[in-house]
Amino acid sequence: MIKELWHWVWMFLKGIFNPFEWKNLPYHWQNLWMYLWYGFTLYDLGDMDSYLIKRMADMLPLFKKYSVGYPPNMEEQAWKEKLDELTASSNFLLSVEFYDMHPRKQEDYRRHYLMEIRRYFFWLWF
Numbered sequence: 001m002i003k004e005l006w007h008w009v010w011m012f013l014k015g016i017f018n019p020f021e022w023k024n025l026p027y028h029w030q031n032l033w034m035y036l037w038y039g040f041t042l043y044d045l046g047d048m049d050s051y052l053i054k055r056m057a058d059m060l061p062l063f064k065k066y067s068v069g070y071p072p073n074m075e076e077q078a079w080k081e082k083l084d085e086l087t088a089s090s091n092f093l094l095s096v097e098f099y100d101m102h103p104r105k106q107e108d109y110r111r112h113y114l115m116e117i118r119r120y121f122f123w124l125w126f
Contacts, residue, residue: 057090
């Protein structure tokens with residue numbers, strides 16, 4: 001959160017001190033204000049799928065570290081492996097390699113990811 005806050009403060013300050021970027025100043029101000037008020041920005045709204053996947057990729061390793069339960073139809077080790085798989089899939093969806101894949105394979109990978117998230121979504125709490 002602090003890294004993101006610093007990013008939006010920096011974008012705004014950079015816009016103030018660089019006369020060539022004054023036209024972008026209202027956009028950076030609005031992003032900073034929205035980040036402080038809502039926790040996300042216009043930029044995040046414009047690319048919500050990547051924003052949510054990035055949040056999942058950042059949160060899943062911490063969830064694995066601090067969680068104390070697992071679904072009743074799984075063993076604890078299998079649950080931790082599933083969380084690792086979801087983390088790796090989230091990171092892969094944001095990678096350059098994913099966008100280099102054939103569109104059909106991209107769609108299949110996205111569909112599989114969403115099915116796995118859907119299957120375990122209500123177990124992502126501790």
